[in-house]
Amino acid sequence: MQHDGASELFAYWNDLRGTRAAPERREISPALIRSRLSDTFILRATGASESRFRLAGTRICSIYGRELKGQTFTSIWQAKDKSVIARIISSSLTTKTVVQSTYEGKSSRGRKMLFNLILLPLANEVNERHLLGMITAAGKPFWLESDAIIENSLRSISMVDPLQSAVVPVNHPLQEDHRLVVANRLLPAPNGSRRVRHLMVFDGGKMPD
Template sequence: MKQDGSIALFQYWNRLRNGRPAPRRTEIEPADIKTLLADTFILEKDTRGEAVFRLAGTRLCATYGRELKGYSFPLIWHQRDQRIIARQAHGTFHDKSVVVVTYEGLSQGGKSNFFEMVLLPLEGGVGSPRLLGAITPFSKPYWLGADPIAEGKIETLRLVDADREPLFLANRVPSMVPSSSHIINDGLDVGEGGRRIRHLVVFEGGKGG
């Protein structure tokens, strides 16, 4: 994680879970993260098992030029990445995996900007899994919020060991826009259950999978 919004939400989530795989969704207090709410969202599963937005912050909705509540999460992504991102959401829902994605957001007018997204599991019971997330832009060009982002193209995708990440964050380097597509897998190699899709190495499920 490189963006301050992602880091702050992760640290809040990490304090709440207090060593558990995930905090309960009822433990999330909006007042505690009021400075982050505009870029924060909650996903849930609909009756078809698809990840949809249950809640989305005002700045995030402005970035995409629509009210995201009830909207399909995979549909904000480029078609080539929709299955990948759906599987990562499923892993966060059910395997309590923490996922960090950097992506290029392409606007309706042909502009682009890089973003970082973090997906954090919440304990909500088998019948109603949910996750907490945030999307933070690497920069804030003048057009962001006026020219809606139409789709995202994954640049990097990383599964995070939530018990080790605080150590990495303590020594993080300044944020930089990714210069090329790659995968960071937190020390795992492709032979440990990973599979390569185009420029990505995808690991199914959570930390154990």
């Protein structure tokens, strides 16, 4: 795992879950991840509804220039990535797999910045499912948090079953035709995807320029 913040959160989550597929939400102690709270968030999906931000750290809200609580997770992504993001979230919630991604954020003034994302599933509750996540910028440009990011575009993404491996695999890039290639270890291919050797390909169709 390439980013220290994501490594710390993954290690904390991994210790909590022990031999289980995922820890319970009530086990998450904000005091133990205090230094990273501003970069963390929790997504909640109720029934078959779309995942929404249940909580979002202050730095994340500042980066996007708005309060994200109650907003759908797909609302921060460009149109052509929304369906892939929704399928990745659904797969993570169902199979309890870890998701790691690199994406590009575009600001209201056209500036661009790379970000790292990690999503860690939590145990199911009655009619609710949750993901613990973290978003961190790959750098510290002077304009970040003053020029709001208005949309994200995927650059790479990977998934792993933590029961098979405690290490999130190296990300694979998006192909030119905008199909998403996902590294995985011993994972079933989610709906809307197909297996190509050790990879899963999410078909989104070629997008016009």
